[in-house]
Amino acid sequence: xxxxxxxxxxxxxxxxxxxSAVTQLGATAEFVWHGQDNVxxxxxxxxxxxxxxxxxxxxxxLARFSPVMNAVANFANAGxxxxxICNGFQVLTEAGLLPGALQKNRGLTFxxxxxxxxxxxxxxxxxxxxxxxxxxxxxxxxxxxxxTCDDKTYEELVANDQIVxxxxxxxxxxxxxxxxxxxxxxxxxxxxxxxxxxxxxxxGSADGQVLLSSFVSKTLSVR
Amino acid sequence: MKYAIIVDVTLRQGISDPEGATIERALPALxxxxxxxVRAGKSFRLNVEADNEAGALEKATALAQRxxxxxVIEDSRARLSAEG
Numbered sequence: 059x060x061x062x063x064x065x066x067x068x069x070x071x072x073x074x075x076x077x078s079a080v081t082q083l084g085a086t087a088e089f090v091w092h093g094q095d096n097v098x099x100x101x102x103x104x105x106x107x108x109x110x111x112x113x114x115x116x117x118x119x120l121a122r123f124s125p126v127m128n129a130v131a132n133f134a135n136a137g138x139x140x141x142x143i144c145n146g147f148q149v150l151t152e153a154g155l156l157p158g159a160l161q162k163n164r165g166l167t168f169x170x171x172x173x174x175x176x177x178x179x180x181x182x183x184x185x186x187x188x189x190x191x192x193x194x195x196x197x198x199x200x201x202x203x204x205x206t207c208d209d210k211t212y213e214e215l216v217a218n219d220q221i222v223x224x225x226x227x228x229x230x231x232x233x234x235x236x237x238x239x240x241x242x243x244x245x246x247x248x249x250x251x252x253x254x255x256x257x258x259x260x261x262g263s264a265d266g267q268v269l270l271s272s273f274v275s276k277t278l279s280v281r
Numbered sequence: 282m283k284y285a286i287i288v289d290v291t292l293r294q295g296i297s298d299p300e301g302a303t304i305e306r307a308l309p310a311l312x313x314x315x316x317x318x319v320r321a322g323k324s325f326r327l328n329v330e331a332d333n334e335a336g337a338l339e340k341a342t343a344l345a346q347r348x349x350x351x352x353v354i355e356d357s358r359a360r361l362s363a364e365g
Binding site: 115116119123151152158159161162163164165166204206207208231 | 295296297299300303348349351353354
């Protein structure tokens with residue numbers, strides 16, 4: 059059984075949703091306090107949504123210096139599956155584990171509504187079981203979710219198939235409608251939408267299942 | 282010696298600045314005309330222990346690049362505080 063570590067920073071608030079989602083898919087989830095300096099024994103790591111360290115300075119700016127992040131970086135560099143959702147995506151970009159940055163939304167409004175995503179790459183740990191062009195209904199819930207990067211980085215993202223998900227209708231001013239990106243190898247993925255909140259039709263959408271199932275299955279295969 | 286340093290952090294040229302744009306759009310309604318290129322940013326004031334001014338600025342510049350700014354989207358600049 060896949061054992062997934064869900065990192066908890068002071069101010070995280072989606073850790074229970076993330077743990078519940080992967081548990082629903084047959085994995086076991088354990089919380090990892092941000093002060094812990096290792097992630098030994100885990101098959102995958104999720105950085106959940108929320109406001110780590112109050113989002114002081116910039117979202118993710120202080121969280122990247124939490125002791126656990128050295129361990130997460132080593133885990134990622136060794137090929138481990140790492141997923142950053144919303145605030146977790148911001149932490150991964152601040153930590154340099156993913157390219158680019160997340161900026162305040164165009165329009166300066168906090169956005170909280172369902173979005174339609176388009177799967178752009180099936181090479182990443184989050185989209186292995188999805189199909190290219192597939193449309194998914196997944197909610198967003200953020201203020202700083204406008205993906206930005208310089209032209210050189212953008213060209214590399216395109217050339218290396220690192221754009222994982224795009225918005226069908228751009229809600230926040232993200233460059234080229236980008237909703238999620240991966241690192242070069244595809245084992246580290248970040249996205250602003252919340253797949254862990256789209257796990258049940260009863261609650262609006264179950265489209266998050268294909269994404270998190272991909273992640274859970276990948277954590278098993280790399281073990 | 283202790284030096285008072287100001288670190289200014291602004292978005293890099295070419296990075297969209299929705300706050301600056303919103304402020305700029307609000308100005309004419311308040312009667313302020315002829316104001317353009319408004320950019321929003323952050324300012325930090327710190328006391329830095331160092332042997333001399335250059336050392337203090339060097340330390341402030343380093344910590345500004347490591348923590349106070351995100352070099353992917355922001356520029357930072359350290360300067361001596363005129364007010365001390």
